Amino acid sequence: MSATTAGAAPAAKAPRVETPFRRFVSExxxxxxxxxxxxxxxxxxxxxxxxxxxxxxxxYDLAQLDIMDGRLEPGSRNGDDTMTYWLGxxxxxxDMLSGIMYGLRISLIVGAGSAIAAAVVGASLGMLAxxxxxxxxxxxxxxxxxxxxxxxxxSALMILAFLGKGIMNVVIALIVVEWAYYARTVRGTALxxxxxxxxEAAQCLALPTRRIIFRHLLxxxxxPLIVVGTIQIARAIxxxxxxxxxxxxxxxxxxxxxxxxxxxxxxxxxGKYWISFYPGIALLITIVSINLVGDHLRDVxxxxxxx
Amino acid sequence: xxxxLLRRLIQAALVMLAMSxxxxxxxxxxxxxxEILISPDADQFERARAIAALGLDKPLYEQYFSFLxxxxxxxLGRSFxxxxxxxxxxxxxxxxxxxxxxxxTILAILVGLPLGLYAGLRPNGAGAKAIMAGSILGFxxxxxxxxxxxxxxxxxxxxxxxxxxxxxxxxxLGMRWSFLTWDGLRHMAMPALNLALFKIxxxxxxxxAGVRETMLMDYVKFARAKGLSPQRVIGVxxxxxxxxxxxxVVGLELGSTIAFSVxxxxxxxxxxxxxLIIDSINVLDRPVIVAYLMSIVLMFIIxxxxxxxxxxxxxxxxxLESKG
Numbered sequence: 313m314s315a316t317t318a319g320a321a322p323a324a325k326a327p328r329v330e331t332p333f334r335r336f337v338s339e340x341x342x343x344x345x346x347x348x349x350x351x352x353x354x355x356x357x358x359x360x361x362x363x364x365x366x367x368x369x370x371x372y373d374l375a376q377l378d379i380m381d382g383r384l385e386p387g388s389r390n391g392d393d394t395m396t397y398w399l400g401x402x403x404x405x406x407d408m409l410s411g412i413m414y415g416l417r418i419s420l421i422v423g424a425g426s427a428i429a430a431a432v433v434g435a436s437l438g439m440l441a442x443x444x445x446x447x448x449x450x451x452x453x454x455x456x457x458x459x460x461x462x463x464x465x466x467s468a469l470m471i472l473a474f475l476g477k478g479i480m481n482v483v484i485a486l487i488v489v490e491w492a493y494y495a496r497t498v499r500g501t502a503l504x505x506x507x508x509x510x511x512e513a514a515q516c517l518a519l520p521t522r523r524i525i526f527r528h529l530l531x532x533x534x535x536p537l538i539v540v541g542t543i544q545i546a547r548a549i550x551x552x553x554x555x556x557x558x559x560x561x562x563x564x565x566x567x568x569x570x571x572x573x574x575x576x577x578x579x580x581x582x583g584k585y586w587i588s589f590y591p592g593i594a595l596l597i598t599i600v601s602i603n604l605v606g607d608h609l610r611d612v613x614x615x616x617x618x619x
Numbered sequence: 620x621x622x623x624l625l626r627r628l629i630q631a632a633l634v635m636l637a638m639s640x641x642x643x644x645x646x647x648x649x650x651x652x653x654e655i656l657i658s659p660d661a662d663q664f665e666r667a668r669a670i671a672a673l674g675l676d677k678p679l680y681e682q683y684f685s686f687l688x689x690x691x692x693x694x695l696g697r698s699f700x701x702x703x704x705x706x707x708x709x710x711x712x713x714x715x716x717x718x719x720x721x722x723x724t725i726l727a728i729l730v731g732l733p734l735g736l737y738a739g740l741r742p743n744g745a746g747a748k749a750i751m752a753g754s755i756l757g758f759x760x761x762x763x764x765x766x767x768x769x770x771x772x773x774x775x776x777x778x779x780x781x782x783x784x785x786x787x788x789x790x791x792l793g794m795r796w797s798f799l800t801w802d803g804l805r806h807m808a809m810p811a812l813n814l815a816l817f818k819i820x821x822x823x824x825x826x827x828a829g830v831r832e833t834m835l836m837d838y839v840k841f842a843r844a845k846g847l848s849p850q851r852v853i854g855v856x857x858x859x860x861x862x863x864x865x866x867x868v869v870g871l872e873l874g875s876t877i878a879f880s881v882x883x884x885x886x887x888x889x890x891x892x893x894x895l896i897i898d899s900i901n902v903l904d905r906p907v908i909v910a911y912l913m914s915i916v917l918m919f920i921i922x923x924x925x926x927x928x929x930x931x932x933x934x935x936x937x938x939l940e941s942k943g
Contacts, residue, residue, distance in 0.1 A: 463875035
């Protein structure tokens with residue numbers, strides 16, 4: 313209990329004092345590009361969360377779809393003249409704007425969910441490798457090397473070939489593909505951190521190992537973990553979209569952005585570009601804004617780049 | 620050097636063996652091809668005969684050993700779907716994928732090196748900034764979507780290039796190649812560019828970082844102080860030293876290019892190995908999946924080995940270390 317209060321004390325002392333967190337926030341907002349990207353990203357996440365409230369149509373509710381409205385151009389009115397398809401409709405008469413909002417949900421849930429799960433697995437193993445050292449370290453790092461020597465798409469294909477299609481299997485594939493990045497990053501940081509005085513002090517206090525790892529070591533390994541995590545979310549979203557595009561990902565009933573793009577593929581050749589184009593733009597904006605935020609986070613959180 | 624080579628070869632063989640177990644167990648233990656390949660109307664007797672014919676009734680370890688023994692003889696089973704040897708199927712599709720991957724690699728170097736060199740020499744210019752922004756896009760854009768956009772612009776809107784297929788092929792070394800005919804090259808242009816985008820960005824970044832680093836080195840300063848022309852300093856002194864990381868990465872990337880061609884091939888209906896594996900996964904054609912994965916893994920191990928050896932040729936420090 314005393315350790316927690318001691319840890320929280322500097323932040324709670326006075327509101328105007330410069331804390332590391334406040335310095336980090338002000339440094340982050342120094343960059344206009346990163347701030348803009350963050351705003352866009354927050355907007356995207358809000359759209360995804362509130363999709364059922366703001367989308368013009370529920371794209372999963374087949375009763376709301378009118379097959380007669382299939383493949384309408386952006387800006388067309390629907391058959392009953394009650395709504396406008398701002399981004400056009402796909403082959404089943406689904407409003408693309410609604411489809412994209414719901415697709416974003418799936419893409420973000422799969423991307424963020426797998427990134428977080430991979431972070432937990434990877435960070436635990438990386439921490440274990442750094443703290444235990446010796447043979448444990450060698451075995452874990454050999455696995456990491458092996459995993460990283462294969463391209464992501466190949467590992468993902470392999471797992472989907474083993475397990476079959478489906479959203480859960482895609483998440484598993486993404487976790488298997490990504491954990492190694494976290495493990496390597498955390499191990500590197502933890503190796504440096506564990507030689508610091510505060511760890512030594514904690515060991516001298518005879519604190520249990522678990523407590524040292526989770527309460528002392530882990531918080532100090534967080535900055536690089538956050539950076540890797542951000543970039544990996546973008547990569548996970550892109551990979552999920554790719555797998556769904558290849559027909560190995562999410563089921564057709566609840567399409568993610570990748571599957572929406574795949575659905576439009578055959579119509580693209582006849583000039584009906586919007587079915588693939590707009591989901592692609594949504595995917596692109598999401599990935600680029602996450603990458604820009606992640607890139608800037610790395611600059612801010614990396615002490616070596618400090619002026 | 621020979622000790623080093625031997626050690627690397629043994630390592631490679633071990634990795635290959637480990638991967639064969641993983642692939643075999645993964646593909647054969649999970650999922651049930653009987654359900655897919657044998658008609659549901661078949662009676663029990665027909666079912667049993669089909670299972671025996673496919674060798675699916677034996678225990679798993681026995682299946683593995685016969686698989687391993689056959690694999691060493693170059694036999695990875697027959698495709699359930701095409702009823703052809705799986706390895707032969709892969710071999711037939713390999714030239715298409717290989718020429719695509721090599722085309723993309725060449726394109727990446729031809730485009731990436733000059734752009735990276737320019738961005739590295741004038742890091743603060745507007746051109747360099749534009750190039751770097753472009754390279755960020757190249758990393759972020761999902762390949763398949765860029766492919767679709769290429770089709771939309773160049774095939775549908777402008778009508779300059781064909782959107783799908785390999786076009787006319789010519790025979791060379793007993794295999795059909797597209798890059799030998801004009802029509803084939805036209806078919807190859809978009810897929811190759813699509814596949815190359817990621818690597819162009821990579822080469823730009825590596826070259827730029829390398830140039831900026833080497834320009835500050837004493838030997839570059841010395842070469843300049845000697846009064847050598849800038850062309851010679853950049854072309855010889857700088858270029859040689861930035862080539863090491865670029866060669867390594869491009870070499871290592873060749874494998875991942877071949878793996879990622881799965882996506883490009885699906886977009887452009889390019890009849891290579893990548894399209895074959897996607898189709899095979901969809902129908903659970905296990906021998907073909909295994910044959911594909913094993914050939915890719917083997918290729919990876921060989922590429923890693925070659926790059927390591929090439930590295931020791933290019934960089935004397937590695938050579939000396941391995942001797943000591």
